[in-house]
Amino acid sequence: MQEPQIKVTLKTLDEAKHLRENHPDLEGAWLYLCFHDNGEGISQQNLVHIFEPFFTTKEQGKGTGLGLAMCYGAIKSHGGMIEAESSPNQGTSFHVYLPLETNEEEQQKQDPILEQFYRRIDRRFLYPLHR
Incomplete structure (x- = not known):
């Protein structure tokens, strides 16, 4: 059994030009953040459901x-997107x-309570990556 590892990559889209090839519709400046683990991976039948609320492969009461x-x-509300890819025994990204x-108009449309929640997420998870 190999030791669990997580690799985190943080780039601007301009630094990762190959990303524009996969997403030509992304205009302007974008941040690319990738989390990759070396775990057992996620089956393709589960992968299509992992962003659905209450979807879990755990036993009842375990998650x-x-x-x-x-x-x-949170990512969608910030105008972003998230994708997952996984292969058996190759980990997940x-x-x-x-x-x-x-856009300032988009910011004004945000729900203030949600904005406060997302700022906390930003400070807790993204801010430490910039240190």
């Missing part, structure tokens, strides 16, 4: 299946794309 759904919602520039 609610809300974590990835909340991540998906989560690719996150976030716009670096935001």
Whole structure:
């Protein structure tokens, strides 16, 4: 059994030009964040459901299946997107794309309570990556 590892990659889309080939519709400045683990991977039949609220492969009472759904919602509310890819025994990668520039009108439309929640997520998870 190999030791568990997580690799985190953080780039701007300009630094990772190959990403534009996969996402030609992404205009402007974008942040690319990738989390990759070396775990057992996720089956293709489960992979298509992992961002659905309450989807879980755990036994009843062992998890609610809300974590990835909340991540998906937070990223979408910031105008971004998240993708997952996985292969058996090769681990899983989560690719996150976030716009670096935001439209002021879009910011004004945000729900203030959700904005406060997302700022906490940003400070807790993304801020430590910039140190």
